[in-house]
Amino acid sequence: MNIQLSEEERKNGRMDADKLEFATALLRANGAIIIEDVLGAERTDYINEAFTKVLTEFEKNYVFGDGEFNAGGATGNVRMDLPFAAPFIEDDVVANPIFLDIAEQILGRDLTLRYLASNNSMPGGTKKQPVHSDTGPLFPETFNFTTPIHSLVLHVPLCDFTELNGATEFYPGGTHLNPDHVFKNGKMIQKLGEAMHFQAAIMPKGSFLIRDKKTWHRGCPNRSDKPRGLFTFIYQRAWDATSGRMPIPRNVYDNLSERAKQLFRMEDISDAYEPMDNVKGLYHIRRI
Ligand SMILES: O=C(O)CCC(=O)C(=O)O
Secondary structure (H helix, E strand, O other): OOEOOOHHHHHHOOOOHHHHHHHHHHHHHHOEEEEOOOOOHHHHHHHHHHHHHHHHHHHHHOOOOOOOOOEEHHHOEEEEEOOOOOOOOOHHHHOOHHHHHHHHHHHOOOOEEEEEEEEEEOEOOOOOOOOEOOOOOOOOOOOOOOOOOOEEEEEEEOOOEOOOOOOOEEOOOOHHHOOHHHHHOHHHHHHHHHHOOOEEOOEOOOOEEEEEOOOOEEOOOEOOOOOEOEEEEEEEOOOOOOOOOOEEEHHHHHOOOHHHHHHOOOOEEEOOEOOOOOOOOOOOOOEO
8 A cells, every 4th residue: 555645745744643653653564665756756857867867877887797686687677876966865865854754763863874876677677686685684693583673775766666667576564574584595585485475666756665674575677668767775773884884075965954964974974085976886986
């Protein structure tokens, strides 16, 4: 069930209290929720236009390996870091209050934003990604021990997601509640995923698909003739240091809103980086 916002909620950046409580409870129980059309079509089209230019350039110049997840190949799925620049790094995208109202209840008010990337299903793919979780166990030595949600993935589709263009498939209803040792066994996740109920994230552009990082999912081949872009952001509990540190130019950081600064405070903020208006490689680090 996709959650709908009223015009007023979208404008105010705030859901009604009952809806917020429901959305948060559903995310905890289901492992994923979709809130439709948070950004609005016009804003999403504007972002997508800028994004597609960067992605096209990246695809032309980047040398892909032969991994089956995010490296072109049969899945046609291309992972690209997001340039740390407008119109991507703006508050309605990275510090959206509709998202943060939910995320703060699950991850704490001092949550952090540790990962900014995109997963793009390019035309011509023929194969689904293997079913996977985006994280291994926090306590790999334990058995039959379940960790609560410690990080959330926010996916923002940049075009309408349909069966034709490879809407992400996810496994609602409890894959995130598996005990930690299950997350060590990628082969078992794939085997179980082949037998289990899944849902295609059919949603309009600018929606938010929010999921526990542990929730199983997979990218799907795009049978349309246009790239299917998807932002992927990972928000974490403040003490969770399981991510690399992103290089952020000091002058760009200094110009962010106070909320965005707080979210990015764990990153590598330095004068040694220059603003990124294009993407050179996997982590596109550009030292001056
Ligand atoms: O491209 C997609 O639909 C999702 C890909 C993804 O989430 C991943 O590679 O982990």
